[in-house]
Amino acid sequence: MKKNRIKGENIGLCFLLPSLTGVCLFVLLPFLDVLRRSLSSSVSEEWAGFQNYWSILHNSAFRLACWNTLRFVGVCIPSLLAISLLLAVFLQRLGRLGGILKTAFLFPMAIPVASVALVWRVLFENSGLWNSLLCRLGAVPEDWMNSPAAFWVLCGSYLWKNLGYDIVLWMAGLSGIPTQIYEAAQVDGAGEWKIFCKITFPSLLPSLYTISVLSFLNSFKVFREAYLVAGDYPNESMYLLQHLFNNWFRDLSFDKLSAGAVLVAAVILGLILLLQRIWNWEE
Amino acid sequence: MRWKLALFVLLPLAFLVCSPVLFLLTGSLMDPGELSQYLSPILSQGKGYVAWRLVPQSPSLRSYVELLLDSPEFFAMFWNSVRITALILVGQLLVGAPAAWGFARFQFRFRKTLFTLYLILMLMPFQVTMLSSFLVLDSIHLINTQWSVILPAVFSTFPVFLMYRFFRSIPEAILESAKLDTGSAFQIFLNIGLPLGSAGIVSALVLGFLENWNLIEQPLAFLKDKTLWPLSLYLPNIDLAKAGVAFTGSVVTLLPALLVFLSGQDYLEQGITAAAIKG
Numbered sequence: 045m046k047k048n049r050i051k052g053e054n055i056g057l058c059f060l061l062p063s064l065t066g067v068c069l070f071v072l073l074p075f076l077d078v079l080r081r082s083l084s085s086s087v088s089e090e091w092a093g094f095q096n097y098w099s100i101l102h103n104s105a106f107r108l109a110c111w112n113t114l115r116f117v118g119v120c121i122p123s124l125l126a127i128s129l130l131l132a133v134f135l136q137r138l139g140r141l142g143g144i145l146k147t148a149f150l151f152p153m154a155i156p157v158a159s160v161a162l163v164w165r166v167l168f169e170n171s172g173l174w175n176s177l178l179c180r181l182g183a184v185p186e187d188w189m190n191s192p193a194a195f196w197v198l199c200g201s202y203l204w205k206n207l208g209y210d211i212v213l214w215m216a217g218l219s220g221i222p223t224q225i226y227e228a229a230q231v232d233g234a235g236e237w238k239i240f241c242k243i244t245f246p247s248l249l250p251s252l253y254t255i256s257v258l259s260f261l262n263s264f265k266v267f268r269e270a271y272l273v274a275g276d277y278p279n280e281s282m283y284l285l286q287h288l289f290n291n292w293f294r295d296l297s298f299d300k301l302s303a304g305a306v307l308v309a310a311v312i313l314g315l316i317l318l319l320q321r322i323w324n325w326e327e
Numbered sequence: 328m329r330w331k332l333a334l335f336v337l338l339p340l341a342f343l344v345c346s347p348v349l350f351l352l353t354g355s356l357m358d359p360g361e362l363s364q365y366l367s368p369i370l371s372q373g374k375g376y377v378a379w380r381l382v383p384q385s386p387s388l389r390s391y392v393e394l395l396l397d398s399p400e401f402f403a404m405f406w407n408s409v410r411i412t413a414l415i416l417v418g419q420l421l422v423g424a425p426a427a428w429g430f431a432r433f434q435f436r437f438r439k440t441l442f443t444l445y446l447i448l449m450l451m452p453f454q455v456t457m458l459s460s461f462l463v464l465d466s467i468h469l470i471n472t473q474w475s476v477i478l479p480a481v482f483s484t485f486p487v488f489l490m491y492r493f494f495r496s497i498p499e500a501i502l503e504s505a506k507l508d509t510g511s512a513f514q515i516f517l518n519i520g521l522p523l524g525s526a527g528i529v530s531a532l533v534l535g536f537l538e539n540w541n542l543i544e545q546p547l548a549f550l551k552d553k554t555l556w557p558l559s560l561y562l563p564n565i566d567l568a569k570a571g572v573a574f575t576g577s578v579v580t581l582l583p584a585l586l587v588f589l590s591g592q593d594y595l596e597q598g599i600t601a602a603a604i605k606g
Contacts, residue, residue: 054435055429055433055512056429056430056432056433056434056435056438057429057433057435058429059425059426059428059429059433059512059516060425060426060429060430060435060441062421062422062425062426063422063423063425063426063482063484063487064426064441066422066478066481066482067445067448067482067484069463069482070459070460070463070478070479070482071448071456071459071460071479071482073463074458074459074460074462074463075456075459077459077462078458078459078462081458131337131340134330134333134337135337137330137333138330138331138333138334138337141334145337145338145341147592148341148342148344148345149341149344150588150592150595150596151344151345151348151588152344152345152347153537153588153595154537154581154584154585154587154588155347155348155581155584156540156541156558156559156562156577156580156581156584157541157543157559158541158558158559158560158561158562158563158577158580159347159351159562159577159578159580159581160347161562161563162351162562162563162573162574162577163347163350163351163577165369165567166350166366166369166377169369169377171368171369171375171376171377172369172376172377173376173377173379175376176376176377176378179376204344207344208344209599212596212599212600213599213600213603216600216603251603254603255603257450258602258603261450261452264452264453264454265452267543267544268541268543268544271543271547272543272563273563285454286452286454286544289454289457290454290544290547290548293457293458293461293548298458301457301458302458305454305455305456305457305458305459308452308454308455309451309455312450312451312452312455313447316446316447316450
């Protein structure tokens with residue numbers, strides 16, 4: 045019996061080996077090198093303690109990018125979660141038709157960023173379609189991409205892209221709630237709003253955590269739209285950490301980049317570990 | 328019945344969400360002259376606003392012909408995208424499926440630690456691993472070759488995790504009976520694991536395609552030579568003066584993704600759900 049188990053051990057590792065080798069080679073070992081670099085001076089390669097960390101924490105570009113990223117996450121994630129939940133509840137009730145509409149909302153996931161970039165350009169240029177519409181409605185047009193309004197364009201495109209993804213997740217959660225509970229509540233005379241607050245929402249709480257984390261991680265990809273529409277240095281209001289990292293990389297500022305990468309990794313790691321206690325993946 | 332009232336909001340919203348595609352499609356089917364007339368306020372930085380029509384006044388396929396005949400570089404980039412995406416997906420399957428099987432079906436030392444590690448790596452954004460990848464790729468002289476984009480993506484841990492969820496849900500009883508019949512562990516994986524976990528594999532492929540057809544960050548950082556770029560980076564560089572080509576190019580880029588989306592939508596949804604909610 046014991047011998048058998050040990051044999052099983054080796055087989056499992058064999059299956060894993062090609063993948064694990066690649067992960068170590070391409071991610072883990074070089075990350076240790078990044079960690080070392082973050083603690084040494086870029087010129088002399090000598091131990092520099094936390095000097096790089098101090099310097100980026102006092103760097104105004106870093107502060108701006110952090111602030112914008114936090115603001116973006118703070119505005120977008122709660123709105124995305126709320127809107128997608130609302131839509132999911134409605135779509136769930138609509139049955140087959142809801143399924144078709146869900147496809148429509150999921151559709152932006154399939155639209156390549158590069159194709160979207162063109163649409164965004166024509167929409168949000170100073171003399172673009174959106175301003176033309178605003179003008180006709182009697183509102184004041186805005187130079188969307190070159191003013192603080194750029195931030196809201198970014199939020200809008202994140203919501204647009206991720207709405208379907210979150211709806212699918214919420215609907216999966218909703219389908220796990222037994223219909224008998226709803227029927228019983230209706231028999232007892234509970235209204236729709238009360239049912240939502242007392243039954244639906246509490247049952248979805250466990251999914252809320254996972255959906256928030258996934259939405260947070262997907263938020264990093266908003267850089268794609270931002271970059272393709274506005275380039276390396278967009279309006280200050282949408283200058284994100286991703287822009288800053290990209291620019292540091294291009295300028296070969298590896299000391300700053302390594303310290304920044306370690307900081308961001310630490311923050312995300314903290315978030316994941318915090319979550320893992322609530323959200324046990326295994327078994 | 329009251330729920331049906333919501334359709335008055337939901338239908339227009341759904342239409343709005345899908346409208347960018349409609350917009351691209353109309354633009355690509357317009358006569359180039361008509362198109363540049365509508366877009367002239369942007370092109371000339373002049374007064375007035377861009378105009379648009381839902382149905383082209385003079386529909387024509389001239390932009391498509393132009394793309395086909397006059398833009399050899401577009402097809403070079405298209406081919407780049409196809410090659411990069413295909414190699415990444417094949418690699419992810421070859422490396423990822425066995426790894427997922429190993430995690431799902433065997434007990435070994437450090438299994439839990441390694442799995443947590445994979446999970447953490449799956450959740451890290453590109454910006455965190457950018458410098459690490461660069462350092463390795465540079466040391467083995469792969470920077471500025473398409474392998475610099477392909478190799479790190481092959482070892483992405485997300486497909487492993489996704490396939491793990493599906494392999495894990497195969498009932499133990501089926502495998503037990505198979506163990507009595509066939510010989511080696513590898514044969515069981517090939518003959519029973521892969522077919523029974525095929526939904527997971529297709530999900531990983533669909534999600535992987537949509538992700539890798541859209542690569543921006545990686546080629547931007549690792550490919551200096553623009554002839555190696557995938558479509559996703561090249562397309563936005565087309566000047567709006569050649570608006571017809573820009574629109575048709577966008578539509579042609581969209582088509583493969585659309586095809587994958589429509590034929591694999593069930594798997595896409597399964598994949599999204601499997602990553603988040605315990606099965």
